[in-house]
Amino acid sequence: MSNNPTPTLYDVSEKAGVSTATVSRALNFPDRVAEKTRKRVMDAVTALGYSPNFGARAMASRRTNTIGAVIPTMANAMFARGLQAFEEELRRHGFTILVASTSYQPNIEIDQIRSLVARGADGLLLIGHHRDPEIYDFLKAQDVPTLVTWAYDPSEPRPSVGFDNRVAMKAMANEVIKMGHTKIALISGESSLNDRADARIHGVEDAMADAGLDPSDLNIHETTFGIEEGARGFDAVMMSMPRPTAIMCSADVLAVGAMRRARELGISVPEDVSITGFDDLELAQVVHPPLTTVFVPHAEMGRRAGLALARQLTDGTPMGTTELATQPILRGTLAPPKDGTSD
Amino acid sequence: MSNNPTPTLYDVSEKAGVSTATVSRALNFPDRVAEKTRKRVMDAVTALGYSPNFGARAMASRRTNTIGAVIPTMANAMFARGLQAFEEELRRHGFTILVASTSYQPNIEIDQIRSLVARGADGLLLIGHHRDPEIYDFLKAQDVPTLVTWAYDPSEPRPSVGFDNRVAMKAMANEVIKMGHTKIALISGESSLNDRADARIHGVEDAMADAGLDPSDLNIHETTFGIEEGARGFDAVMMSMPRPTAIMCSADVLAVGAMRRARELGISVPEDVSITGFDDLELAQVVHPPLTTVFVPHAEMGRRAGLALARQLTDGTPMGTTELATQPILRGTLAPPKDGTSD
DNA sequence: TCGATTCATGCAAGCCTTTACATTGAACGC
DNA sequence: GCGTTCAATGTAAAGGCTTGCATGAATCGA
Numbered sequence: 001m002s003n004n005p006t007p008t009l010y011d012v013s014e015k016a017g018v019s020t021a022t023v024s025r026a027l028n029f030p031d032r033v034a035e036k037t038r039k040r041v042m043d044a045v046t047a048l049g050y051s052p053n054f055g056a057r058a059m060a061s062r063r064t065n066t067i068g069a070v071i072p073t074m075a076n077a078m079f080a081r082g083l084q085a086f087e088e089e090l091r092r093h094g095f096t097i098l099v100a101s102t103s104y105q106p107n108i109e110i111d112q113i114r115s116l117v118a119r120g121a122d123g124l125l126l127i128g129h130h131r132d133p134e135i136y137d138f139l140k141a142q143d144v145p146t147l148v149t150w151a152y153d154p155s156e157p158r159p160s161v162g163f164d165n166r167v168a169m170k171a172m173a174n175e176v177i178k179m180g181h182t183k184i185a186l187i188s189g190e191s192s193l194n195d196r197a198d199a200r201i202h203g204v205e206d207a208m209a210d211a212g213l214d215p216s217d218l219n220i221h222e223t224t225f226g227i228e229e230g231a232r233g234f235d236a237v238m239m240s241m242p243r244p245t246a247i248m249c250s251a252d253v254l255a256v257g258a259m260r261r262a263r264e265l266g267i268s269v270p271e272d273v274s275i276t277g278f279d280d281l282e283l284a285q286v287v288h289p290p291l292t293t294v295f296v297p298h299a300e301m302g303r304r305a306g307l308a309l310a311r312q313l314t315d316g317t318p319m320g321t322t323e324l325a326t327q328p329i330l331r332g333t334l335a336p337p338k339d340g341t342s343d
Numbered sequence: 344m345s346n347n348p349t350p351t352l353y354d355v356s357e358k359a360g361v362s363t364a365t366v367s368r369a370l371n372f373p374d375r376v377a378e379k380t381r382k383r384v385m386d387a388v389t390a391l392g393y394s395p396n397f398g399a400r401a402m403a404s405r406r407t408n409t410i411g412a413v414i415p416t417m418a419n420a421m422f423a424r425g426l427q428a429f430e431e432e433l434r435r436h437g438f439t440i441l442v443a444s445t446s447y448q449p450n451i452e453i454d455q456i457r458s459l460v461a462r463g464a465d466g467l468l469l470i471g472h473h474r475d476p477e478i479y480d481f482l483k484a485q486d487v488p489t490l491v492t493w494a495y496d497p498s499e500p501r502p503s504v505g506f507d508n509r510v511a512m513k514a515m516a517n518e519v520i521k522m523g524h525t526k527i528a529l530i531s532g533e534s535s536l537n538d539r540a541d542a543r544i545h546g547v548e549d550a551m552a553d554a555g556l557d558p559s560d561l562n563i564h565e566t567t568f569g570i571e572e573g574a575r576g577f578d579a580v581m582m583s584m585p586r587p588t589a590i591m592c593s594a595d596v597l598a599v600g601a602m603r604r605a606r607e608l609g610i611s612v613p614e615d616v617s618i619t620g621f622d623d624l625e626l627a628q629v630v631h632p633p634l635t636t637v638f639v640p641h642a643e644m645g646r647r648a649g650l651a652l653a654r655q656l657t658d659g660t661p662m663g664t665t666e667l668a669t670q671p672i673l674r675g676t677l678a679p680p681k682d683g684t685s686d
Numbered sequence: 687t688c689g690a691t692t693c694a695t696g697c698a699a700g701c702c703t704t705t706a707c708a709t710t711g712a713a714c715g716c
Numbered sequence: 717g718c719g720t721t722c723a724a725t726g727t728a729a730a731g732g733c734t735t736g737c738a739t740g741a742a743t744c745g746a
Contacts, residue, residue, distance in 0.1 A: 054461040055398030056702030118397040227625045399732035
């Protein structure tokens with residue numbers, strides 16, 4: 001057995017007794033090569049254990065069939081379902097996806113985007129619209145089709161497939177208010193780093209305003225997304241005055257953290273305080289009582305995003321902007337406020 | 344503003360009035376270039392918005408500073424914490440990581456590994472030892488340092504950093520048995536696709552044998568990892584005879600699914616049936632009662648794996664095999680079996 | 687002041703594929 | 717039997733970067 005440091009196209013061509021061009025064609029356009037030749041080539045390929053050098057291929061063809069997805073975090077399941085559907089759809093169309101995460105840091109996001117582009121991503125999936133305009137300029141200059149998801153905002157010029165975070169959260173807030181709550185707290189993601197979180201805050205405020213409540217009474221606690229953070233957020237908002245009777249959370253992970261903390265403190269949900277979430281992860285139904293939350297069609301969103309990008313990259317079909325519907329799911333953590341607390 | 348389709352090294356070199364070699368050096372070995380020149384180059388780089396073509400760079404240098412991680416799934420948080428620590432450690436050493444998932448399908452794993460190697464991964468992180476030996480041959484032939492994690496088995500020849508799944512699960516089973524349980528069921532991952540799941544099964548059997556119970560009485564239900572699957576697994580094992588008094592699960596996600604189902608059926612945990620998990624995810628503490636489970640030092644494991652790989656790739660320090668300790672964490676879901684059920 | 691070092695830089699080959707274009711040979715129509 | 721097509725294959729350039737080697741300038745020691 002000879003020492004065989006990474007066989008190249010050339011090695012294959014020699015072994016098969018053809019030119020490198022033919023090998024390349026046999027691999028990429030099997031029908032543009034005679035049956036017999038193809039077989040000879042394939043045999044050589046397997047015999048040698050050849051696998052094409054990605055960099056070289058990318059350089060020569062100016063195409064990678066790779067799509068980059070830049071998400072804020074992999075640490076919780078928030079993006080998992082959507083991403084998985086995205087990946088599956090794209091795989092079906094012959095694309096591979098590269099995932100990068102940013103920890104919600106704008107500068108890391110920039111690095112990740114540049115890195116993905118340098119790696120030859122043919123297209124990009126981004127979460128939310130808001131980011132340094134320079135990035136969009138860069139992407140346009142590099143001619144990388146970019147699709148925004150997890151958000152829908154018709155006033156934005158870029159194509160997107162997502163939902164209206166503000167409207168979605170407003171609908172949930174409407175339910176909370178309808179239940180009789182007036183002292184509402186919100187445990188939210190960092191609005192400055194996260195336009196979805198920001199939109200959700202506005203959603204709650206919208207609902208309050210519509211109901212004749214003063215939006216400035218909304219007690220907002222901003223934090224990063226996580227179960228532990230939800231627990232700490234619970235402490236923070238429960239200590240503030242007036243004590244809220246309903247705590248809305250802009251993510252399920254925050255909500256279950258809050259619920260955990262409530263139990264630790266002997267505060268019962270929803271009797272003593274109502275809690276709502278956002279996302280409708282599986283998580284929402286393993287807690288008790290099951291979490292009232294906003295359903296988001298993650299899988300559908302991922303699938304459609306994948307399809308749009310695939311079409312754009314193969315047919316050139318331009319990507320449009322499509323809105324997906326969300327819906328408040330009433331389960332066990334939302335109930336009317338206790339009486340006697342009314343001022 | 345001229346139309347500037349992706350500036351190259353050459354463009355930069357012209358603008359800076361130096362050769363491409365100098366630009367390359369200015370970028371990669373800043374101290375091997377005169378201060379003034381470097382500044383001129385850097386200015387040109389930013390003016391042009393240059394960013395190096397990854398494929399070309401990889402091809403020329405035969406190095407990518409990229410490490411691939413192939414994990415079974417991103418769908419649940421099982422690998423998230425470990426992976427994040429891995430990524431952070433490696434980033435600190437100047438490496439980028441590429442994550443690919445396999446859905447526990449051996450053939451997908453092969454594809455992913457090949458793809459990562461073709462993409463030029465300088466090193467690889469794999470979960471568990473067990474896979475087609477051909478893969479290891481391939482990796483050796485391609486000269487890609489590979490580290491196994493999430494498992495520790497001194498009988499395996501490959502370097503690894505992980506824990507002994509069998510011993511870890513045995514320790515948990517010991518607690519269950521010590522509590523008085525004899526009718527034990529196990530909701531497990533697919534042992535044929537997952538050597539960790541297999542080892543955990545053996546761990547329970549070991550404990551039973553040690554306690555004088557017949558290991559063949561262990562009621563095993565194999566499924567894929569997921570909350571929903573845990574719920575279905577609960578149904579399955581509770582319907583079998585004899586009805587178990589303790590249900591061990593080889594993952595927390597399975598356990599919380601089982602707990603959810605128990606509540607839906609009005610079966611209380613741990614009064615009617617005990618349930619244990621494995622992993623000690625945050626999830627384990629948001630359910631009620633909090634889940635008795637096996638603590639696994641995910642973050643530590645990821646960090647060490649990252650360090651080992653980084654060392655190997657920079658210094659050439661060979662990667663060893665290191666074992667990490669796990670520990671049963673007794674919380675609320677394990678209690679003695681109800682009396683009267685004893686046959 | 688002059689040869690020997692050292693430092694900064696340039697030259698050009700090489701990395702592995704794809705692909706436009708050229709070539710070959712066979713099949714075909716007349 | 718001959719010119720024409722067409723399918724199959726080959727040739728060679730291009731793609732963007734790194735790096736061994738060569739070169740020239742500056743520095744140093746005596």
